[in-house]
Amino acid sequence: MNIIPPEGQRGAPAYLGATAGMRLLDLENKTASDMVLSEVSKTISRYPVDFRGARIISGKEEGSYGWITINYLLESFMKYSFGGRWVRPVSSKIYGALDLGGASTQISFIPKVEIADPGQRADFKLYGFPYSIYTHSFLCYGQNQALKQMLVKAVEGKDLSRPINIPCYPAGYKSTIAQASLYNSPCTVNSAPSSSLVQNINIIGTGNSTQCQDLLKTIYDFNSCTGKDFCSFDGIYQPPVVGNFFAFSAFFYTFDFLNLTSGQDLPTVKSSIQTFCARDWTELQASFPKERMDRLRDYCANANYILTLLLDAYKFNENNWNSISFMKQAADTDIGWTLGYMLNLTNMIPSEAPASVRMQSYDVWIAAVFFIVLTLALGLLMLLLYCR
Numbered sequence: 001m002n003i004i005p006p007e008g009q010r011g012a013p014a015y016l017g018a019t020a021g022m023r024l025l026d027l028e029n030k031t032a033s034d035m036v037l038s039e040v041s042k043t044i045s046r047y048p049v050d051f052r053g054a055r056i057i058s059g060k061e062e063g064s065y066g067w068i069t070i071n072y073l074l075e076s077f078m079k080y081s082f083g084g085r086w087v088r089p090v091s092s093k094i095y096g097a098l099d100l101g102g103a104s105t106q107i108s109f110i111p112k113v114e115i116a117d118p119g120q121r122a123d124f125k126l127y128g129f130p131y132s133i134y135t136h137s138f139l140c141y142g143q144n145q146a147l148k149q150m151l152v153k154a155v156e157g158k159d160l161s162r163p164i165n166i167p168c169y170p171a172g173y174k175s176t177i178a179q180a181s182l183y184n185s186p187c188t189v190n191s192a193p194s195s196s197l198v199q200n201i202n203i204i205g206t207g208n209s210t211q212c213q214d215l216l217k218t219i220y221d222f223n224s225c226t227g228k229d230f231c232s233f234d235g236i237y238q239p240p241v242v243g244n245f246f247a248f249s250a251f252f253y254t255f256d257f258l259n260l261t262s263g264q265d266l267p268t269v270k271s272s273i274q275t276f277c278a279r280d281w282t283e284l285q286a287s288f289p290k291e292r293m294d295r296l297r298d299y300c301a302n303a304n305y306i307l308t309l310l311l312d313a314y315k316f317n318e319n320n321w322n323s324i325s326f327m328k329q330a331a332d333t334d335i336g337w338t339l340g341y342m343l344n345l346t347n348m349i350p351s352e353a354p355a356s357v358r359m360q361s362y363d364v365w366i367a368a369v370f371f372i373v374l375t376l377a378l379g380l381l382m383l384l385l386y387c388r
């Protein structure tokens with residue numbers, strides 16, 4: 001309400017889209033998630049805007065709208081050639097999107113090969129050109145749920161009366177967690193032991209990147225990809241990654257905190273994360289007194305999670321690592337699925353190329369030069385005729 005001028009508020013379309021946190025609640029307790037949506041709808045309806053509804057968007061929508069957002073902001077879809085024709089954009093100029101949330105993560109890009117699984121394909125027609133993108137959203141692999149899965153794996157089969165070492169937490173970090181809290185999500189509930197979950201578990205951080213990555217790799221099911229040609233994990237089809245990517249939201253937050261968003265190569269990234277993880281917890285707190293404690297504790301775990309997700313799951317490697325840009329914004333606008341959602345629902349991106357289009361500045365410049373030359377030539381001709 002602060003941003004939209006009062007005279008524009010009543011006509012301003014407003015939508016609420018909910019993502020993976022609500023998808024999980026919907027699985028756990030549908031009545032509760034319906035109540036949340038109905039309450040937020042009631043509240044937003046009281047505002048003087050054109051509210052058009054609240055709903056949980058699908059993972060496919062979340063992945064697709066993130067991809068639309070970045071390419072819209074970078075103007076990858078718009079190719080208008082001199083002469084007034086729209087030409088097909090160069091596909092290498094179209095970016096892939098990597099989004100990491102709290103409860104899910106999305107990967108979307110235009111692959112080199114035909115997309116073999118229609119379940120992971122989204123088709124669009126934008127400005128007159130068709131696009132088929134590969135997109136997949138992994139529920140339970142957002143960073144909060146991934147770390148919960150990591151803790152479950154760390155305590156599995158251990159004697160819980162003794163302290164448990166957690167290599168993903170900074171060296172010297174100590175805490176006590178309720179056993180039940182590890183299994184209070186649809187992402188981990190099926191791993192709960194049959195005994196009652198009443199123990200309190202003492203955990204100790206050991207800050208070891210290599211062991212942390214080994215532990216994190218156990219949360220993916222790579223076996224279900226055995227024998228499949230193109231597969232990331234959990235048996236999910238994924239063609240080889242190709243082209244340039246933007247990695248945003250939590251990919252950015254974690255790498256920004258570790259000063260790793262300036263295009264560092266993979267060995268540098270790995271060694272920075274290793275050094276950060278090995279730092280003593282007391283010293284870390286003293287060095288970052290303003291940082292939220294839970295975030296400071298999780299940066300080591302999240303950074304290693306990002307490495308395993310990009311390298312082991314999505315199969316980026318040392319050669320194409322630098323095709324990933326870790327960004328928060330493009331064209332001074334925050335990147336995420338929300339802008340793409342809005343552009344789609346308000347039909348801001350036409351599916352057909354506009355019949356008449358504004359001239360691009362380059363074309364205007366050429367036209368101006370042409371006009372001046374023509375005027376001068378005509379002037380000279382008239383002068384010549386007059387003198388005769």
Ligand SMILES: Nc1ncnc2c1ncn2[C@@H]1O[C@H](COP(=O)(O)OP(=O)(O)O)[C@@H](O)[C@H]1O
Nearest residue numbers: 019100101102103142143144249250253254295
């Ligand atoms: N400024 C920040 N610094 C570090 N981590 C953040 C920041 N903002 C959000 N996060 C973390 O990034 C993850 C994704 O956040 P967000 O994109 O808001 O969530 P979601 O996509 O699940 O709605 C969460 O784990 C959240 O705790």
